[in-house]
Amino acid sequence: MTSSRFDVAVVGAGPGGLAAAEAAVGAGARVALVDGAGQPGGQYWRHPAGDLDAVADLHHGLKTFRAQVRAVDAATTFFGHQVWTIEKVAAGFVVRAVVAGTEVEIAATSLVLAPGAYDRQLPFPGWDLPGVYTAGGAQALLKGNQVLAGRRVVVGGTGPFLLPVASGLAARGAKVAGVFEANSPLGWVRRLPAVLPVAGKLTEGAGYTAALARHRVPYRSRHAIVAAHGTDRVTAVTVARLDRDWRIVAGSQQRVECDAVAVGWGFTPQLELPLAVGCATRVDVDGSVVVQVDEAQRSSVPGVYVAGEACGVGGAALATVEGAVAGRAAAAVATGRAAGAGAVPRRLVGQRNRLRAFASAMHRTHPVRDGWRDWLTDETLVCRCEEVSAGRLREATDELGATDARSAKLLSRAGMGWCQGRVCGYATSCLVAAWSGRPFEPGAAAERPVAVPIPLGLLSQHPGT
Amino acid sequence: MTESSFTFDDRRVGFTAGQTVGAALIGAGIRSWRTTRVEGRPRGVFCGIGVCFDCLITIDGVPNQRACLIAAQPGMAVRTQEGGGRDQLAV
Numbered sequence: 012m013t014s015s016r017f018d019v020a021v022v023g024a025g026p027g028g029l030a031a032a033e034a035a036v037g038a039g040a041r042v043a044l045v046d047g048a049g050q051p052g053g054q055y056w057r058h059p060a061g062d063l064d065a066v067a068d069l070h071h072g073l074k075t076f077r078a079q080v081r082a083v084d085a086a087t088t089f090f091g092h093q094v095w096t097i098e099k100v101a102a103g104f105v106v107r108a109v110v111a112g113t114e115v116e117i118a119a120t121s122l123v124l125a126p127g128a129y130d131r132q133l134p135f136p137g138w139d140l141p142g143v144y145t146a147g148g149a150q151a152l153l154k155g156n157q158v159l160a161g162r163r164v165v166v167g168g169t170g171p172f173l174l175p176v177a178s179g180l181a182a183r184g185a186k187v188a189g190v191f192e193a194n195s196p197l198g199w200v201r202r203l204p205a206v207l208p209v210a211g212k213l214t215e216g217a218g219y220t221a222a223l224a225r226h227r228v229p230y231r232s233r234h235a236i237v238a239a240h241g242t243d244r245v246t247a248v249t250v251a252r253l254d255r256d257w258r259i260v261a262g263s264q265q266r267v268e269c270d271a272v273a274v275g276w277g278f279t280p281q282l283e284l285p286l287a288v289g290c291a292t293r294v295d296v297d298g299s300v301v302v303q304v305d306e307a308q309r310s311s312v313p314g315v316y317v318a319g320e321a322c323g324v325g326g327a328a329l330a331t332v333e334g335a336v337a338g339r340a341a342a343a344v345a346t347g348r349a350a351g352a353g354a355v356p357r358r359l360v361g362q363r364n365r366l367r368a369f370a371s372a373m374h375r376t377h378p379v380r381d382g383w384r385d386w387l388t389d390e391t392l393v394c395r396c397e398e399v400s401a402g403r404l405r406e407a408t409d410e411l412g413a414t415d416a417r418s419a420k421l422l423s424r425a426g427m428g429w430c431q432g433r434v435c436g437y438a439t440s441c442l443v444a445a446w447s448g449r450p451f452e453p454g455a456a457a458e459r460p461v462a463v464p465i466p467l468g469l470l471s472q473h474p475g476t
Numbered sequence: 477m478t479e480s481s482f483t484f485d486d487r488r489v490g491f492t493a494g495q496t497v498g499a500a501l502i503g504a505g506i507r508s509w510r511t512t513r514v515e516g517r518p519r520g521v522f523c524g525i526g527v528c529f530d531c532l533i534t535i536d537g538v539p540n541q542r543a544c545l546i547a548a549q550p551g552m553a554v555r556t557q558e559g560g561g562r563d564q565l566a567v
């Protein structure tokens with residue numbers, strides 16, 4: 012089924028995509044807004060279907076969200092539409108989405124892609140036990156469903172995102188047994204010049220800190236959850252103090268009882284769709300592969316603009332500014348109005364620069380350091396889908412001679428299961444690089460022929476894919 | 477607050493409007509509903525947003541559905557899934 016033709020198709024209705032759709036509508040374009048979820052909001056403004064009020068206390072910036080939702084009333088919305096690929100055609104682009112097993116084609120002159128990111132993970136013994144969640148997953152249960160991940164939860168990993176997760180859980184009545192931040196947030200202090208211009212962000216951080224203090228949640232820097240225990244579900248974790256390289260300080264291990272764990276090590280941008288249309292990428296400060304964009308959020312492919320986490324993980328405020336820039340620019344080219352560099356409002360450029368400086372400072376303060384590899388045992392699963400252990404992956408590099416992530420994948424099957432390496436891709440690349448003595452290849456796992464699972468019958472209609 | 481329910485294997489699980497199947501199960505204290513193909517290990521929700529495929533479940537006879545994405549509906553027949561389900565999707 013083909014819908015009518017649009018000037019701009021925006022994929023993703025999180026902070027980035029919503030801002031883009033609002034701006035494009037404001038510039039007089041006919042806009043299609045497409046998202047796999049049943050409603051707007053993305054990860055940041057996730058809420059139960061039709062009931063934002065129920066979780067308003069867990070949210071920031073709802074005024075912006077509500078205004079954007081009103082503004083995109085003028086767009087044609089395609090919620091519940093999972094985009095599996097995008098094709099470049101003579102007149103622009105065709106966005107191919109699946110709804111209940113059938114395909115919908117949305118044709119547009121220009122595109123804004125704002126597909127967001129997902130939690131970056133590192134394997135550790137027991138991380139496959141039920142009750143261990145990604146930090147974002149615990150947040151999605153809470154914000155989207157009003158369900159607590161557990162009664163007694165341990166939060167760990169690295170990055171400021173651990174704070175809203177812990178304070179949300181505590182606010183809704185979970186006992187948060189501790190927040191274990193592997194890095195030292197004192198780094199913020201050293202980078203104050205980058206941080207000060209966006210004091211608003213810091214205030215938000217301070218708000219979370221106060222909430223954690225109020226709920227008596229212990230916060231430990233240079234500590235990590237290094238193992239989870241239990242037979243059929245998690246019942247405890249081992250927490251340890253880390254040295255500078257994240258090796259466990261001998262004798263510092265401590266057992267903490269819990270019924271749920273929330274872990275996150277930053278985010279991995281979702282690049283299937285930008286890669287499907289051929290956007291050039293670069294490696295960001297946090298080691299993530301991201302889409303390369305210019306001043307106007309334009310990618311290397313004419314007519315394709317990218318906003319939000321997909322062009323660099325930096326939080327909802329940055330996604331919103333980038334979306335506003337991308338939406339204007341995409342509307343201008345599609346409707347034939349000039350979109351010279353001067354068309355990007357100076358105010359937005361300034362905001363974007365400040366927020367990007369803030370994001371870079373955050374990434375430098377919260378890197379992933381090499382010592383996590385020592386937390387693994389031979390039995391620790393690296394690839395959850397194909398159940399490939401660290402021992403088997405090591406065999407593929409040591410004995411079978413794999414020297415890059417791709418051949419290690421073929422030899423061990425790591426990354427070849429349902430999730431196509433979304434979960435283990437980063438860790439597999441790190442491990443193979445370390446064991447084979449070759450450079451880390453951050454992009455090795457990013458390319459996938461289809462962005463979402465589709466019925467085989469549908470795929471067979473597209474012989475080119 | 478429970479408005480409706482579905483069945484999970486032989487028990488009844490309540491949910492509030494807008495919740496996913498996975499969230500409703502977790503809310504009812506159920507942490508796993510699938511076993512893995514190789515080692516038969518239990519799995520439930522991990523990423524919560526449709527990325528990891530750990531939460532696969534059989535709903536109304538259709539296997540390999542992501543419990544974290546599917547909205548709960550009254551009267552659904554939800555079942556534990558064992559091993560590979562049926563490989564009917566391209567990923």
Ligand SMILES: Cc1cc2nc3c(=O)[nH]c(=O)nc-3n(C[C@H](O)[C@H](O)[C@H](O)COP(=O)(O)OP(=O)(O)OC[C@H]3O[C@@H](n4cnc5c(N)ncnc54)[C@H](O)[C@@H]3O)c2cc1C
Pocket residue numbers: 022023024025026027028045046047048052053054055056092093094095125126127128129130146147148150151172175278281284318319320321325326327328330462463525
């Ligand atoms: C699970 C999770 C929870 C998070 N919670 C918070 C939080 O509580 N607070 C916070 O400060 N930050 C949170 N973050 C960080 C957050 O992602 C960003 O700060 C912000 O949401 C980025 O906005 P965005 O527009 O780039 O992407 P997102 O908000 O991620 O929006 C992307 C949208 O694109 C859609 N999409 C992606 N691919 C497709 C496709 N193929 N077809 C159709 N639609 C598609 C998705 O459904 C989604 O709605 C969270 C991240 C994750 C992964």
Ligand code: FES
Pocket residue numbers: 520521522523524525526527528529530531532542543544545
């Ligand atoms: S929990 Fe990851 S896909 Fe459902």
